[in-house]
Amino acid sequence: MQLLKFIQQPWHWSVSGLLIGLTVPLLLILGNKAFGISSSLRHICAACFPADISFFKYDWKKESWNLFFVAGIALGGFLAGHYLQDGQDIQVAAATQQRLAAYGVHDYSALLPPEIFSWSNLFTWKGLIFFIGGGFLVGFGTRYAGGCTSGHSIMGLSNLQWPSLVATMCFMAGGFFSANILIPHLFKWFE
Amino acid sequence: MKNIKYLVAGVFFGIVLVKAQVISWFRIQEMFQLTSFHMYGVIGTAVVTGIISLQLIKRFNIKTIAGDPIAVVPKTFNKGQIIGGLIFGIGWAITGACPGPLFAQIGTGFTVVAITLLSAIAGTWVFGALKSRLP
Numbered sequence: 001m002q003l004l005k006f007i008q009q010p011w012h013w014s015v016s017g018l019l020i021g022l023t024v025p026l027l028l029i030l031g032n033k034a035f036g037i038s039s040s041l042r043h044i045c046a047a048c049f050p051a052d053i054s055f056f057k058y059d060w061k062k063e064s065w066n067l068f069f070v071a072g073i074a075l076g077g078f079l080a081g082h083y084l085q086d087g088q089d090i091q092v093a094a095a096t097q098q099r100l101a102a103y104g105v106h107d108y109s110a111l112l113p114p115e116i117f118s119w120s121n122l123f124t125w126k127g128l129i130f131f132i133g134g135g136f137l138v139g140f141g142t143r144y145a146g147g148c149t150s151g152h153s154i155m156g157l158s159n160l161q162w163p164s165l166v167a168t169m170c171f172m173a174g175g176f177f178s179a180n181i182l183i184p185h186l187f188k189w190f191e
Numbered sequence: 192m193k194n195i196k197y198l199v200a201g202v203f204f205g206i207v208l209v210k211a212q213v214i215s216w217f218r219i220q221e222m223f224q225l226t227s228f229h230m231y232g233v234i235g236t237a238v239v240t241g242i243i244s245l246q247l248i249k250r251f252n253i254k255t256i257a258g259d260p261i262a263v264v265p266k267t268f269n270k271g272q273i274i275g276g277l278i279f280g281i282g283w284a285i286t287g288a289c290p291g292p293l294f295a296q297i298g299t300g301f302t303v304v305a306i307t308l309l310s311a312i313a314g315t316w317v318f319g320a321l322k323s324r325l326p
Contacts, residue, residue, distance in 0.1 A: 007210070013229050016211030017236020023204050025244035028261045029253065030196050037291040041315040055319035068194040070294045072201015077298025079202065080209035092217045093226035100220065111215040112287060112301050119303045127306070130285055135293075135307035137282025139314025142290060144275025144325065146266070149289040152276075153234060158241025159263050167272040172223075174280020179223030183284065 008086040024158050033065055036151030038142035040070045081111075103187045125190040145170070208295045216287025223284050270326050275318075 027033040044067070046060040089108040092100075097108075105113040121127045142148040145167050147156065153171065156164020208214050211233055222230035247253070248261055255261060283289055286307050288296055293311060296304040318325075 010212055011207075011210040013211070013232030014236050016207060016213070017233040018240050019207045020204070020211065020213075020233065021237035021240025021244065023200070023207075024241040025248060026200055026203075027197075028248060028263070029255055030200060031193075031257065032255050032259055032261050033197070034263060037289070037294075038315075041290060041312050042319070044312050045316045045319060049316060051316075051320070053316075053319045055322050056316075065194050065197040068197040069201040069204070070291070072198040072203075073205035073208065073291055073294040074201075074298040075198075076202040076205020076207075077209055077214070077295030078205075078300075079298075080206040080295075081299030084206065084210060090212065090215060090217055093221050093224075095226045096217070096221045096224050099224065100217075108217070110301075111209070111212060111217070111299060112296060112304075113216060117216070117296075117301050117303055122303065122306065131303060131306040132310045134282045134285035135310030136314040136317075137278050138286055138288070138290065138293070138307075139311030139316075140318045141275045141277070141279025141282055141314070142311075143315045143318040144271040145279055146269070146271055146275070148279065148291070149234075149283075150291055152266070152272075154237050154241055155263075156266050157238045158245050159265070160242070161266040163266040163268040163272050166268065167276045170273050170276025171280040171283060174277040174282075175219075175223045175284040176280075177277075178281040178284035179220055182281065 005086075008084050010086075010090075020154065021158070024155060027069075031065065034151070035155040036066075036147055037070060037073075038139075038148040038151060039063065040066045041139050042143060043067055099184070102184070104191065125186075129186060141174075204291070205295045205298060208292055209299060214288060214292035214295045214299070219284060219287040274326065 024035050027035050043060040043063050046056040046058060050056040090111060092108060105115050107114050116126055116130050147167065152164040152167040157168065212218050213230065213233055218230055221227035253261060290311065293304055293308045297308065
């Protein structure tokens with residue numbers, strides 16, 4: 001029980017980073033698989049709606065390991081979310097809390113703010129931006145970039161690939177713009 | 192059945208994502224508002240671990256559990272890494288998630304993120320449809 005209590009605390013960044021980094025050799029040793037998650041979205045398209053588009057005409061079944069991997073991520077999320085939490089509020093930097101208060105975000109009991117990420121927001125501007133718009137940008141952008149945080153920032157950088165460094169710097173630039181300029185303006189315009 | 196090991200690896204990785212809090216929208220806002228070191232520490236440590244692991248695999252010619260050689264395909268540069276990278280970055284800060292965390296967020300009980308995931312699949316599909324006409 002001591003061990004369970006220990007695991008239920010939020011993990012230090014060094015432990016977290018080490019375990020995320022070890023996923024790279026884990027997948028290679030299990031079957032020479034390159035760590036990368038956004039490809040799963042392409043395989044889902046190829047499997048469900050190929051629509052005669054050449055980008056989706058390939059043998060996705062050969063890549064089905066990736067779909068098992070993401071199904072595992074969802075299951076792992078369920079296990080950690082239901083059995084490995086200590087019930088404490090998430091500790092967020094005071095400066096960020098102050099800025100989020102202007103967005104109407106005050107609830108720190110979960111990993112995401114329920115003021116935004118709730119079904120009741122689906123048909124409001126928040127749903128349109130945070131679920132539909134944001135999701136679309138993630139899917140379109142990662143495929144255009146040929147990878148996401150896992151494929152480029154972790155796998156690509158681990159293999160010292162300079163295109164992955166370019167991609168990572170662009171991910172960060174887009175994120176800085178979005179979090180500091182775009183999102184504050186959206187709340188100003190719509191709230 | 193040979194894919195079950197990847198499901199187990201995914202479970203491990205999903206648990207790590209949640210406990211590292213990297214699937215938290217709050218942590219992503221902190222990262223891009225430069226108010227916390229947490230995300231930089233996690234990603235930095237992961238990259239260093241990955242670099243060392245790959246060097247060891249190459250140096251000692253480590254094989255897969257089936258005895259096959261391990262080879263990593265190099266990345267080739269194209270403009271998509273810049274344009275697509277910027278687009279994904281914007282979406283990352285909005286959703287608080289890259290593709291992996293989307294699956295983990297749904298697992299933790301934020302079921303509405305399934306809409307985000309469907310939209311991400313739609314985004315991937317639209318990219319595939321437009322690919323030949325994009326720079």
